Amino acid sequence: MKGCVVLLSGGLDSATTLAVARRDGFAPHALTVAYGQRHAVEVRAAERVAASLGVVEHKVLHLDLTAFGGSALTDAIEVPKDRDDEAMAAEIPVTYVPARNTVFLSLALAYAEARGLRDLFVGVNAVDYSGYPDCRPEFLEAFERLANVATKAGVLGESFRVHAPLVHLPKKEIIRLGLSLGVDYSLTHSCYDPDERGRPCRRCDSCLIRLRAFEELGMADPALADG
Amino acid sequence: MKGCVVLLSGGLDSATTLAVARRDGFAPHALTVAYGQRHAVEVRAAERVAASLGVVEHKVLHLDLTAFGGSALTDAIEVPKDRDDEAMAAEIPVTYVPARNTVFLSLALAYAEARGLRDLFVGVNAVDYSGYPDCRPEFLEAFERLANVATKAGVLGESFRVHAPLVHLPKKEIIRLGLSLGVDYSLTHSCYDPDERGRPCRRCDSCLIRLRAFEELGMADPALADG
Numbered sequence: 268m269k270g271c272v273v274l275l276s277g278g279l280d281s282a283t284t285l286a287v288a289r290r291d292g293f294a295p296h297a298l299t300v301a302y303g304q305r306h307a308v309e310v311r312a313a314e315r316v317a318a319s320l321g322v323v324e325h326k327v328l329h330l331d332l333t334a335f336g337g338s339a340l341t342d343a344i345e346v347p348k349d350r351d352d353e354a355m356a357a358e359i360p361v362t363y364v365p366a367r368n369t370v371f372l373s374l375a376l377a378y379a380e381a382r383g384l385r386d387l388f389v390g391v392n393a394v395d396y397s398g399y400p401d402c403r404p405e406f407l408e409a410f411e412r413l414a415n416v417a418t419k420a421g422v423l424g425e426s427f428r429v430h431a432p433l434v435h436l437p438k439k440e441i442i443r444l445g446l447s448l449g450v451d452y453s454l455t456h457s458c459y460d461p462d463e464r465g466r467p468c469r470r471c472d473s474c475l476i477r478l479r480a481f482e483e484l485g486m487a488d489p490a491l492a493d494g
Numbered sequence: 495m496k497g498c499v500v501l502l503s504g505g506l507d508s509a510t511t512l513a514v515a516r517r518d519g520f521a522p523h524a525l526t527v528a529y530g531q532r533h534a535v536e537v538r539a540a541e542r543v544a545a546s547l548g549v550v551e552h553k554v555l556h557l558d559l560t561a562f563g564g565s566a567l568t569d570a571i572e573v574p575k576d577r578d579d580e581a582m583a584a585e586i587p588v589t590y591v592p593a594r595n596t597v598f599l600s601l602a603l604a605y606a607e608a609r610g611l612r613d614l615f616v617g618v619n620a621v622d623y624s625g626y627p628d629c630r631p632e633f634l635e636a637f638e639r640l641a642n643v644a645t646k647a648g649v650l651g652e653s654f655r656v657h658a659p660l661v662h663l664p665k666k667e668i669i670r671l672g673l674s675l676g677v678d679y680s681l682t683h684s685c686y687d688p689d690e691r692g693r694p695c696r697r698c699d700s701c702l703i704r705l706r707a708f709e710e711l712g713m714a715d716p717a718l719a720d721g
Contacts, residue, residue: 369603386607
């Protein structure tokens with residue numbers, strides 16, 4: 268069985284990506300970064316998801332991106348609430364964390380190369396997403412190109428591949444796919460601004476996109492159940 | 495004055511790079527990564543160098559790359575000693591840390607974007623170096639391309655630039671340049687395998703390359719003075 272590294276945040280998309288990697292016959296090594304995010308509770312969700320779906324190894328790296336700040340997720344900036352589609356589409360939101368996915372994929376690359384693995388899985392999504400530049404296919408292509416000149420393995424001709432199986436799927440289809448693969452979405456956490464007990468706000472972009480997708484499927488979101 | 499981010503390891507090359515950034519009129523923000531390196535003593539050298547040359551801000555980030563291992567600098571692998579030119583040139587050495595400069599440049603990019611800066615300085619060198627893939631111009635070009643699709647600033651048309659002023663210089667010329675800019679090399683640390691008191695081994699590739707360059711200049715290496 269071929270190994271791979273899966274970036275696992277603990278959210279809906281990365282949980283589904285882990286299930287896809289398994290479906291595709293990979294033995295997944297999961298990597299979670301505790302980066303000082305406002306919603307640090309997602310790290311515990313990542314641990315639950317990894318245990319539930321099964322991984323070869325789960326690494327949780329600590330990296331304090333609040334030292335840089337510049338995002339509502341890592342700084343004293345308010346998380347936008349109750350935004351409609353138009354507002355969400357208007358601009359890259361303040362929840363964008365500078366170069367976050369570049370840092371995360373770099374760490375996944377380091378992990379993969381150290382373990383002799385060549386396949387990286389990341390749950391980015393360019394359809395029902397939040398306008399983040401580092402969730403687009405052109406970003407993934409540029410990273411793959413970089414990986415192959417940056418590493419010993421790449422120089423020796425063993426290509427790295429970045430898999431983003433959700434990149435072109437609407438959120439509804441991601442959930443449908445995950446359910447068919449046995450993902451338990453009650454274990455996941457997506458909210459950017461949970462309360463002190465870790466409960467989702469149901470009003471940030473991340474909650475709203477997810478709530479609507481479950482609604483479109485005629486289901487209640489098992490992680491965002493009312494009251 | 496335009497700001498920039500300088501990756502500062504505490505070694506000879508990064509100290510020189512910081513001096514070049516200042517010479518070129520930049521107000522430098524220094525970034526050091528304490529990554530669990532065998533020669534963690536270099537982090538203190540980075541602090542001395544930053545204080546000596548002057549920076550706007552110096553961030554030291556902690557990131558435990560020993561969780562991945564796979565290098566003589568982050569794992570229980572012996573650092574090669576007493577290698578001649580032929581041995582050094584024969585292959586990428588075990589002191590290569592998987593994807594390290596990709597991770598470091600990604601962090602520099604995150605720092606720069608969070609501070610509204612667009613210029614990154616890195617002291618990589620492709621002449622008297624150790625055969626690392628992530629010290630070559632093609633790596634730097636691929637990273638620059640990535641930076642401009644990965645970030646909000648890039649998408650908005652504000653290009654990032656990766657400066658590697660030493661990339662084509664032999665070590666001797668790097669030292670000559672640094673001396674002309676007032677770099678105090680006694681403050682720097684390059685050795686991969688210092689003893690428990692932080693004293694350089696004088697036998698690893700990094701020590702040997704540096705010792706020879708000073709010798710070629712008819713000088714004693716101020717950081718590697720004989721016992």
